[in-house]
Every structure is written in structure tokens, then in C-alpha cells.
Amino acid sequence: MxxxxxxxxxxxxxxxxxxxxxxxxxxxxxxxxxxxxxxxxxxxxxxxxxxxxxxxxxxxxxxxxxxxxxxxxxxxxxxxxxxxxxxxxxxxxxxxxxxxxxxxxxxxYSASVGGGTRLLNYAETMMSEDVTSMHLIVNGTLNYIFEQMSKDESIGEAVKNAQRLGYVEPGATDILDIINGEACSDVPMKISILHNVCGLGKPIKAKDIKVKKISKIELEQLIDEAHLRRYVVSFRKNFLEEDGVIGGFVYKAGEWNICAGFKDISKNKIYMQLKSSEVNNAILITKGVYNADGIYKLKGPGAGAGPTTSSMIKDAMTFFK
Ligand SMILES: NC(=O)c1ccc[n+]([C@@H]2O[C@H](COP(=O)([O-])OP(=O)(O)OC[C@H]3O[C@@H](n4cnc5c(N)ncnc54)[C@H](OP(=O)(O)O)[C@@H]3O)[C@@H](O)[C@H]2O)c1
Known part of the structure; x- marks a missing residue:
């Protein structure tokens, strides 16, 4: 080849x-x-x-x-x-x-969302009329930083380790800029790709999603609550205003309402199921009224050169089957 x-x-x-x-x-x-x-x-x-x-x-x-x-x-x-x-x-x-x-x-394009998780392929396969909601952790870098902080690592050490491991997007060096870069730039891009390739409606553009940056004071709160909070994106057909979300965005895309930000996952049983170690990503899909047709989950390594390149090679192989 x-x-x-x-x-x-x-x-x-x-x-x-x-x-x-x-x-x-x-x-x-x-x-x-x-x-x-x-x-x-x-x-x-x-x-x-x-x-x-x-x-x-x-x-x-x-x-x-x-x-x-x-x-x-x-x-x-x-x-x-x-x-x-x-x-x-x-x-x-x-x-x-x-x-x-x-x-x-x-x-x-599998590696563009979810690194090595193959999360897009999973979501595309699972998509059907009876899907009522989707919840995701799509930024492995933020997940890694918050997981490390919940193990009592300082935010400085956690970010430095994320950089050393090649998880952080190229560019920023300041801690607040890195957190905001991952949340405000990386997440809307991944969510738009997911929405578009899953055919959830008229294509959306990441640049149309206005994301609230977190302030220094909010960063202090996130550090204190690192064991409780994760950056979660939710797609729901029925709109549900969420309280206590730090940063993030609410975006209406056709019949889907997308709500993202640093959420207190301890207060929501569905969010607790997304909790993932290390640099992992996760997706949870509910089907049917009151989830009567099931809850479906996938977790896997969301960033890092190893899983990302493996996923790219798998994609390449599909062209020559
Ligand atoms: N790191 C991860 O875990 C991960 C996971 C999933 C997806 N990604 C994505 O993978 C991509 C690459 O990330 P990376 O960490 O490998 O970045 P990187 O280390 O900064 O490397 C990017 C390379 O691209 C080259 N480049 C920049 N603009 C170019 C252009 N117009 N034409 C040709 N080459 C160009 C740069 O070359 P020069 O040095 O000559 O400028 C550099 O060698 C990013 O889009 C990132 O979002 C990364």
C-alpha cells in the first residue's frame, strides 16, 4: 500500500x-x-x-x-x-x-471524534427514530485532567502530564486557556461532526455554537469540585434546562437540544454512567419513552497518538476490503 x-x-x-x-x-x-x-x-x-x-x-x-x-x-x-x-x-x-x-x-473520519473509541461509528449504527437522548464525554483531555485532580493531583501537574502525554491540543500554554480551548473549540467541533455524520438534521457548524468561557473564579470552583464535575454534552429531543452547569453552551439544532458544560455528575444517574477513567471518552444513548427500549453505552480511549492512529489505520483498511 x-x-x-x-x-x-x-x-x-x-x-x-x-x-x-x-x-x-x-x-x-x-x-x-x-x-x-x-x-x-x-x-x-x-x-x-x-x-x-x-x-x-x-x-x-x-x-x-x-x-x-x-x-x-x-x-x-x-x-x-x-x-x-x-x-x-x-x-x-x-x-x-x-x-x-x-x-x-x-x-x-472515525478518529476526528473520540480518538480510538470508534464512538462515531457506534453512534451512527445506533441511531434510529426511537433515540430519545444521547450523553457524551468527548474531550478526553478534560476528562484526564479532572480524573487526575480527583486523585489529589494539582491542576498544574494534571495539565503538565496531559501535555507530556500529547493529549493537549497544539497551541495554548496557560492553564485557563488550555481548559477553555478544549471546552470552547474542541467540543463544539466534535459535537457538530457527530450531529452531521449521524444525520440528526440539517448540518450544523461548530463556529455557530457560542460557548461560554470559564472565568478564573469558576476555575477555582471546578478545582474544588473536580471529583464531582465532568464536561458532559447532552442531546435531548425534549428541552431540559439544566441548573448549575459551569461554562458550556445550549444550542438548538432542529428537534435536538444540545446542552454542554461542566456538570455535577453525582446528581444524575445517567451522567454517573458516563464516568470514565484516564483520557477516556464515553457515549450513552437512551431509546424509547422512559428508556423502555434500553440504555446503550460505549467507552474507550479518547485521545493520544496510539489509539488515534490505530483508528485511522482501521479506517484506511476499510477502503481496500
Ligand atoms: N493528539 C491527539 O491525541 C489527537 C487525537 C485526535 C485528533 N487529533 C488531531 O490531530 C491533528 C494533529 O495533531 P498533532 O498533535 O499531531 O499536532 P502537531 O503535533 O502540532 O503536528 C501538526 C503537524 O502538522 C503540520 N502542519 C501544520 N499546518 C500544515 C499545513 N497547512 N500543511 C502541511 N502540514 C501542516 C505541522 O508542520 P510544521 O511543524 O511544519 O508547521 C506539524 O508537523 C489535530 O487536528 C488534532 O486535533 C489529535
Whole structure:
């Protein structure tokens, strides 16, 4: 199998290592300053498409430093050449979904939400008319930080460890900025992708979701209540105003009301079932009136280069079955 990789940071490097073990040939990598082969720059970035034509699949692992336009251009241009793209980037499918929707059969996107959990595939499979609510922990980094704090680690240590383990989105360094970045940028992107690929209604855009940032005082409260609170996103058909949520957003998407934020999970039996260790993500789906048709759950590793790249390779393999 011949492949190309766009972006060789945490994810791209791990991917390159794993592909080597599978005997897949990395024909080129793109960095922000050009096209590379065997660590040598071989061309300017603008000529990347001609290299894509000679591979079976392209992996995309660049940060979302804009609203996803750069990533969506890469995906659009490559799939238009009939070459599949596997991405873990979130901006493209959360803000440019309508542009990419006609090519979804050539896009592997499982790792863009839930890292290695395969949470999107699960939600897509479980989706039906009788789903009454969905509750999720989709930010593994925040889950990790709050889990560590509940084990008496300071927030400084927890964030430092999350960075060391490669869980934190590239960019921010200040603790409040990191927490707000994960909550205000990462979560709306993942939720929009989930909404869109599950066909929950007219596509939504992450950039239309206005998220309340947490203040320094609210951060102090979250530190004190770290053992009680997790960042939970809920989709419900009947609107339910939730009390005591810190930060987050309420967004109406067709028949679905999405309510997110740092919630006290100890007060809600459904939320307690989402509680997950380490960097895990979780999804819980209820079906039927009063959950009469069941409660369905999936948990798994939500961030980190290992699970994310495994999920990307699984996606790539589905193109060549
Ligand atoms: N880390 C995780 O656990 C995780 C999990 C799921 C999804 N993701 C997603 O994976 C993506 C990559 O994350 P990362 O942690 O690997 O980021 P990273 O370490 O910052 O690496 C990103 C790489 O992309 C390159 N790049 C940036 N803009 C580019 C462009 N326009 N064209 C070509 N290359 C470009 C950068 O190259 P230069 O150094 O040359 O600028 C850098 O090598 C992000 O979208 C992130 O949200 C990460």
C-alpha cells in the first residue's frame, strides 16, 4: 500500500512508525513548508496534489489553526482525484460538512471524534427514530485532567502530564486557556461532526455554537469540585434546562437540544454512567419513552497518538476490503 501523510507532528510521526510496521510505503509527507520524502524536501507545498495521485490513501493530521478551511481544501482536492483521505482533524467536517458530504464514502473520519473509541461509528449504527437522548464525554483531555485532580493531583501537574502525554491540543500554554480551548473549540467541533455524520438534521457548524468561557473564579470552583464535575454534552429531543452547569453552551439544532458544560455528575444517574477513567471518552444513548427500549453505552480511549492512529489505520483498511 502506498500512502501520503499531511502533517508530521504527534499523530503523523506515530502514524509513520505504525505504517512502517505494516509495510505500507510512505511515498511523501507534507509539512507546512513543502513536500518531503525520506526527510529531504523535494518540492514546494503548492505541488502536493501531483504526489497524491501516486498513492492509495492520504492521511491528514494537521492542527485546526483556522476554522478547518485549510484541512477541508486538502480533503476536497484529494477526494476529487478519487483518492481516499483519512483524517483526525476536526475543523473540516465540523465547519465545511456540506462541501464534503458528497464525498463521505472516500473520507475516513472515525478518529476526528473520540480518538480510538470508534464512538462515531457506534453512534451512527445506533441511531434510529426511537433515540430519545444521547450523553457524551468527548474531550478526553478534560476528562484526564479532572480524573487526575480527583486523585489529589494539582491542576498544574494534571495539565503538565496531559501535555507530556500529547493529549493537549497544539497551541495554548496557560492553564485557563488550555481548559477553555478544549471546552470552547474542541467540543463544539466534535459535537457538530457527530450531529452531521449521524444525520440528526440539517448540518450544523461548530463556529455557530457560542460557548461560554470559564472565568478564573469558576476555575477555582471546578478545582474544588473536580471529583464531582465532568464536561458532559447532552442531546435531548425534549428541552431540559439544566441548573448549575459551569461554562458550556445550549444550542438548538432542529428537534435536538444540545446542552454542554461542566456538570455535577453525582446528581444524575445517567451522567454517573458516563464516568470514565484516564483520557477516556464515553457515549450513552437512551431509546424509547422512559428508556423502555434500553440504555446503550460505549467507552474507550479518547485521545493520544496510539489509539488515534490505530483508528485511522482501521479506517484506511476499510477502503481496500
Ligand atoms: N493528539 C491527539 O491525541 C489527537 C487525537 C485526535 C485528533 N487529533 C488531531 O490531530 C491533528 C494533529 O495533531 P498533532 O498533535 O499531531 O499536532 P502537531 O503535533 O502540532 O503536528 C501538526 C503537524 O502538522 C503540520 N502542519 C501544520 N499546518 C500544515 C499545513 N497547512 N500543511 C502541511 N502540514 C501542516 C505541522 O508542520 P510544521 O511543524 O511544519 O508547521 C506539524 O508537523 C489535530 O487536528 C488534532 O486535533 C489529535
Amino acid at each position: 502506498k500512502v501520503g501523510i499531511i502533517g508530521v507532528g504527534n499523530i503523523g510521526l506515530e502514524l509513520r512508525g505504525k505504517l512502517g510496521l505494516l509495510d505500507w510505503d510512505v511515498e511523501f509527507v507534507l509539512k507546512s513548508d513543502g513536500v518531503y520524502k525520506n526527510e529531504q524536501k523535494i518540492d514546494v507545498l503548492e505541488n502536493y496534489l501531483s504526489y497524491c495521485e501516486s498513492v492509495d490513501v492520504v492521511f491528514l493530521a494537521i492542527p485546526t489553526s483556522d476554522d478547518g478551511k485549510v484541512a477541508s481544501d486538502y480533503i476536497y482536492n484529494i477526494v476529487n482525484k478519487n483518492i481516499p483521505v483519512v483524517t483526525c482533524e476536526k475543523g473540516a467536517l465540523s465547519n465545511y460538512y456540506s462541501r464534503l458530504e458528497p464525498y463521505l464514502d472516500k473520507i475516513g
